Amino acid sequence: MGWQKKILRVDLTNGTAASEPLNMEWANLYLGERGLATKYLWENMDPKADAMGPGNVLVFATGPLTGTMASTSGRYAVVTKGPLTGAIACSNSGGKFGAELKFAGYDLLVIHGKSATPVYLHIVDDNVEVLPADDIWGTSVWHTEEWVKQHHQDPLIKVASIGVSGERGVRFACIVNDLHRAAGRSGVGAVMGSKNLKAVAVRGTVGVKVYDPERFMEAVTKTKALLWDSDGRRSLTEHGTNAMIDSMQEFGGLPTRNFQEVQFGGVDKINPAAMVETKPSGHRNLITNKACFGCTIACGRIAHIDKEHFTIVNRKEYWHASGGLEYETAYAFGPVVGIDDIDALTFAGFLMNEHGMDPISFGVTLAAAMELYEMGVITDKDTDGVPLNFGNAEALTIMAEKTGKYEGFGQILGLGSKRMCEKYGHPELSMSVKGQEFAGYDSRALQGMGLGYATSNRGACHLKHDTFAEDMEDQTGKGKARPCKDSQDVTAMVDSSGVCLFTTSSWGVEEFQQQIDAACEGDWTVDRLREVGERTWNLERQFNLAAGLTAKDDTLPKRLLEVPAPSGTAKGRVSELGKMLPEYYKLRGWTADGVPTKKTLTRLGL
Amino acid sequence: MYKSLLIDPEKCTSCLQCEMACSFEHEGVFNPAKSRIKVFEFEHGRTAIPYTCTQCDEAWCMQACPVDAITMNRVTGAKEVNDSLCVGCKVCTLACPFGTINYNQNTGKVIKCDLCGGDPECAKACPTGAITYVNADWTGYERMRTWALSS
Numbered sequence: 001m002g003w004q005k006k007i008l009r010v011d012l013t014n015g016t017a018a019s020e021p022l023n024m025e026w027a028n029l030y031l032g033e034r035g036l037a038t039k040y041l042w043e044n045m046d047p048k049a050d051a052m053g054p055g056n057v058l059v060f061a062t063g064p065l066t067g068t069m070a071s072t073s074g075r076y077a078v079v080t081k082g083p084l085t086g087a088i089a090c091s092n093s094g095g096k097f098g099a100e101l102k103f104a105g106y107d108l109l110v111i112h113g114k115s116a117t118p119v120y121l122h123i124v125d126d127n128v129e130v131l132p133a134d135d136i137w138g139t140s141v142w143h144t145e146e147w148v149k150q151h152h153q154d155p156l157i158k159v160a161s162i163g164v165s166g167e168r169g170v171r172f173a174c175i176v177n178d179l180h181r182a183a184g185r186s187g188v189g190a191v192m193g194s195k196n197l198k199a200v201a202v203r204g205t206v207g208v209k210v211y212d213p214e215r216f217m218e219a220v221t222k223t224k225a226l227l228w229d230s231d232g233r234r235s236l237t238e239h240g241t242n243a244m245i246d247s248m249q250e251f252g253g254l255p256t257r258n259f260q261e262v263q264f265g266g267v268d269k270i271n272p273a274a275m276v277e278t279k280p281s282g283h284r285n286l287i288t289n290k291a292c293f294g295c296t297i298a299c300g301r302i303a304h305i306d307k308e309h310f311t312i313v314n315r316k317e318y319w320h321a322s323g324g325l326e327y328e329t330a331y332a333f334g335p336v337v338g339i340d341d342i343d344a345l346t347f348a349g350f351l352m353n354e355h356g357m358d359p360i361s362f363g364v365t366l367a368a369a370m371e372l373y374e375m376g377v378i379t380d381k382d383t384d385g386v387p388l389n390f391g392n393a394e395a396l397t398i399m400a401e402k403t404g405k406y407e408g409f410g411q412i413l414g415l416g417s418k419r420m421c422e423k424y425g426h427p428e429l430s431m432s433v434k435g436q437e438f439a440g441y442d443s444r445a446l447q448g449m450g451l452g453y454a455t456s457n458r459g460a461c462h463l464k465h466d467t468f469a470e471d472m473e474d475q476t477g478k479g480k481a482r483p484c485k486d487s488q489d490v491t492a493m494v495d496s497s498g499v500c501l502f503t504t505s506s507w508g509v510e511e512f513q514q515q516i517d518a519a520c521e522g523d524w525t526v527d528r529l530r531e532v533g534e535r536t537w538n539l540e541r542q543f544n545l546a547a548g549l550t551a552k553d554d555t556l557p558k559r560l561l562e563v564p565a566p567s568g569t570a571k572g573r574v575s576e577l578g579k580m581l582p583e584y585y586k587l588r589g590w591t592a593d594g595v596p597t598k599k600t601l602t603r604l605g606l
Numbered sequence: 607m608y609k610s611l612l613i614d615p616e617k618c619t620s621c622l623q624c625e626m627a628c629s630f631e632h633e634g635v636f637n638p639a640k641s642r643i644k645v646f647e648f649e650h651g652r653t654a655i656p657y658t659c660t661q662c663d664e665a666w667c668m669q670a671c672p673v674d675a676i677t678m679n680r681v682t683g684a685k686e687v688n689d690s691l692c693v694g695c696k697v698c699t700l701a702c703p704f705g706t707i708n709y710n711q712n713t714g715k716v717i718k719c720d721l722c723g724g725d726p727e728c729a730k731a732c733p734t735g736a737i738t739y740v741n742a743d744w745t746g747y748e749r750m751r752t753w754a755l756s757s
Contacts, residue, residue, distance in 0.1 A: 067636055068626070068636050069623065069626045069627065069630065069636060069731070103638070156639075179650050204639065205637065205640070207635035207637025207639065207640065209634070209635050210636075213634065287652055288652065290619050290620055290654065291621035292621075293622055294626065295619075295621050296623065300651070302650065302652050320652070321649050323650065
């Protein structure tokens, strides 16, 4: 058990939904969530299909540990072909939606086709309806969630939905659940929008059982204590992920003004210390911390904006609390666009959640637009009269709202940085890999991160590998291929289990093994779990190759390969990707062209 | 000496470990929909409040039950539902001013907190100490202490 052994298949073209048994042969090879969803995607669609067309398939997937008492068990993944990259997209989210889907009795939700009119999916255990969404189409995520709960007279319904940005095909639109958690990256919300699917609303009362309850609870209690006692957990609880901003500033790996610099003078105004500082007005940004389902870390920040701040002084509807700054939002609305106004950053974060957009891609796209503006390539005429200078906090919030509502220059920003920079004849200004924008780590200071960005199957991503310790220790590319490859495999396994990546601050594969083996029948060993990760990684790669991507796409922008870091501990360095990549391909058992060899595929049963 | 569940919403992160522990103990399944303790979230998660039966001395549910299916556990003080007597009439759910006794459609009986026989699983599962199990006479002790220090 652990699995519900049942999936829900929805055909939006015909407006039908039916459950079917989970393919246990695949579950035994791919475990769940990310890995299993990748297998279902691979078997159910042509990788060459248009990401925004009816041939794309959208999979919501839970893992065997989702909805159990394992710490951080609230995770689910959305796997589909990404409209930002043309590669496989795999976006992971917390909150309470994923566990609810599992409680309704489903491991996966596989969505095919395209509805002729706007619809939403309403799931209450075995009762599944495809309902008209006319009343909520054209409205925000926040409105949609409230409407669904009121309409069905059930405050316990969990909702995952898109905003106008997703409906209109903003390439980095995300799927938001529980108001401020999101399957954030790669434009999975635009895929949902292209299918005319506004929301998935779930209420589950079936619950989740495990294979060996007694052994499972022993493992859970032990690993829970281990996590609780760790420094990593303590820091995440107390400071949130934004603790990273001070480390990156000191190290000189904090991308600033579209990666022209690697340190930002305004960090002290947007770091965790600034979040808890009481201003002369009596306002303090941070209210408290909150957890996703089952999570004993609770890294989530709940914050509010100063009522006197220009962004909301006349907009009472934003005077409430909501999800606050995390590291990536702080970076994407802060250093990379040169802004240090914490209230503006927080408001931009609210807008991302309300309208359903990925803050990283939005921020880095805006940063590219700001560079184009300062170069004179675009002017006030292009930007609806808004001066897009680096550091302009008003421009940040205006553009966030315009993009969310798909208005004016927001429609151009909604293309993502790659398409936007190509449109204006400066593709080199897009700070992205495979079309997906970088997270808040500079590849010149963190070499392993650069390799991870270049090889991540969903485009630039900081969450698909972990070479952080190695990168902080040594700033050359030497010896980074091995930890990059190994951590990619472990991460893929963790993402297939149903728990959060942040547990790896104290859990090794052994801790996962103890919990997974007790939750699921079938003798799950450490080696077998590592192999699940490696198999998943290679299948994702197969998908991308079949979609038309090649080794040429495993690269970084010239700025990181040729222009040395101007300051910090990596001053004078560029990314050593050229040295790391061949070593990485070799370790993977891929050809020099980045194609898995027959031997590798056979070994992994692919 | 009886003990009581003491709930401090300030410490609650809304992780729902308590709801899972409760349903696992009573139903053998991780299922918040069948939990006797519920966490309520307000204003985008600004506040989260766990809520369950306070085990009233003169319990309305117990008084209202026409078949005496609800009795007091002499050891823990908990008001417990005897499933073999409960007829599912739901009068107790109407009588309880706090809503902490509820009908379970799957079994046709009512469910409520029984303090797990004196070792409440919710308190053990709570990672932040938002739910503790303390001397029933001194549920205010910690709060008194905090105020004593600050005044």
